[in-house]
Amino acid sequence: MSPVSPSAEKTERLLNLILALKSARRPVSKQKLRESLPAYAAASSDEAFDRMFERDKDELREMGIPITTTVIDVLFDDEVGYRIDASETALPAISFEPDEVAALALAARAWSTASISGAASAGLRKLRMSGVEIDESIAAGVEPRIRTREPAFEAVHAAVAALQPITFDYRRTDGALSTRHIQPWALTNWHGRWYVTGFDLDRQDERAFRLSRFEGAVRRKGRAGSYAVPTGHVPEVALEAQEPDPEGIAVIRLRHGRGHTLRVHATATRELDGRWAEVQVPYRRGITERDVVALGTHAVAVSPPELVDGVVAALRGAAAANGGGTR
Incomplete structure (x- = not known):
């Protein structure tokens, strides 16, 4: 089993402290927290525990999490308890527009092969539990996927x-x-x-x-x-500055509202109809092909011929890899 990193241990300790203080109906004494939270119980001495608890408490307050301090017993004013008022940390109801929901679904699918794929999936689950409908089929077909295979x-x-x-x-x-x-x-x-x-x-x-x-x-x-x-x-x-010099101009048709990465580099734009526009962008071999393929059915390569051939080859390769035909 791999050892847990110090940062992960600290994160877990802070989360456990938040949960303990938010779920408590009454203020919790420092001694009670030490007994109930494993990280505090494992402290080597009272002094080590005190230093750890004070650092954690200050860090949570710096994050904007209000920790209230209350005297537990009026007869013993030196015994204080701590608590987090849930009403002060609760977020208002969350609602999203259809395009925002689409962006969330696409982002989660894009990160599906990355190191934080678990966090992306957990985020979608929480949104569904709060009543937000997520239609992951909106990103079906050829879509960008963010991969993090680099060891660094x-x-x-x-x-x-x-x-x-x-x-x-x-x-x-x-x-x-x-x-x-x-x-x-x-x-x-x-x-x-x-x-x-x-x-x-x-x-x-x-x-x-x-x-x-x-x-x-x-x-x-x-x-x-x-x-x-x-x-x-x-x-x-x-x-x-690291991109290769352009090899002429590429002509690409884009659906309205799509292809912002290409549009930002466009040297000319022509509206075709209510659904499509035609843009001219600097053609960089290999890079322009990837940008067009990533848009799937929302982009069509028009010229030069090498761009069209590269896009067709990439799409055929993607279809074959996913068990489809080569048409």
Whole structure:
């Protein structure tokens, strides 16, 4: 069995403390909490327990969770109890518009092969329990799926969330291997590949790195929260610099309301009818094909011929892989 990480232990301890204080009908004494919660009962000494409890209590309050302190017995004002008023932490009823529900279903399906697929499924279950109807068939057919097969994904994701510098060995496009030291700012899926953008400490400049080119383990190097992500940082700006030069113009037909990734790069747009529009975008071999295929029946490649051939080949491959025909 794999050991539980310190961050996971802390998260579980905080959640157990929240549940204990929210479910209590009366204020709970600190000693009672120590006896009922395993993490506190395992404290090596009274002093260790006191420090742990005070840190947890302060952290919950910083999160905006109100913990009230009440004297349990008026005859002994030094014995206090703690409680979380459920009415102060309850959220109002949640409702979604049809397009928002569709986005939630698509997001959950997109993450179905990723490391947080369990959290995505749990989120949908909670929405259904609250009365929100989720129709997962809306994303049937060819659809984007976010995959996290890169071994470095988990470590980089944790470092981005913790604002903690990392170091790693990186294989460049020419095959050379170098050690990089960065402050990771964002983790982004760009045209089917995962990238981390951040500040390269050796080159003193913003850089982007493809996770599939990481070699070996990602090492944390520095204190968590030791830097801040610049306001207005847009990962796509750094990633666009890594794209190949366009090989002419691609013409693509898009259903209205679809293909925003393509539309944002359009050099010209022509309305065809009430359902379709035709856009012209820079053609980047391999990348444009993936963008069109990801839209399924909501996009049609018109030209150049190599784009049409690439899209047809990808769709036939997807159909064959899923037990369909090759038409």
